[in-house]
Amino acid sequence: MLQPDTDGSGSGEDNEYQLVTSAVLDRETKAEYQLQVTCHDSAADGKARTSSETLTVDVADVNDNDPVFSQTVYRAELIENNYIGAVVFKVCRRSASSSSTGQTL
Numbered sequence: 001m002l003q004p005d006t007d008g009s010g011s012g013e014d015n016e017y018q019l020v021t022s023a024v025l026d027r028e029t030k031a032e033y034q035l036q037v038t039c040h041d042s043a044a045d046g047k048a049r050t051s052s053e054t055l056t057v058d059v060a061d062v063n064d065n066d067p068v069f070s071q072t073v074y075r076a077e078l079i080e081n082n083y084i085g086a087v088v089f090k091v092c093r094r095s096a097s098s099s100s101t102g103q104t105l
Helices: none
Strands: 002-004 016-017 032-040 050-058
Touching: none
Parallel strands: none
Antiparallel strands: 002 016, 032 050
8 A cells, every 4th residue: 555655754745655565575475576556646637647657576585484404413424634625514404584505514
């Protein structure tokens, strides 16, 4: 719903509006919305003019989900005198709040 910006957060212009949602937006459910905005005037000559624009609204992510590991216990054997930077083992985690999975430790 678009409503006039009357709380003082804008510049005070009469033509400023804010978008107010009727429910919480959750990126894991839907990451993007297409919003059709149409403005019209009330012309004195009785011929109202309109203008429309489609806006893309990207929902920002909040880290609201704990990571889930692919195993409950990890075990690894280390070789003595291994070279610096050698991969010892990999841990894989998944989170609904993130598109990245797997991290080398």
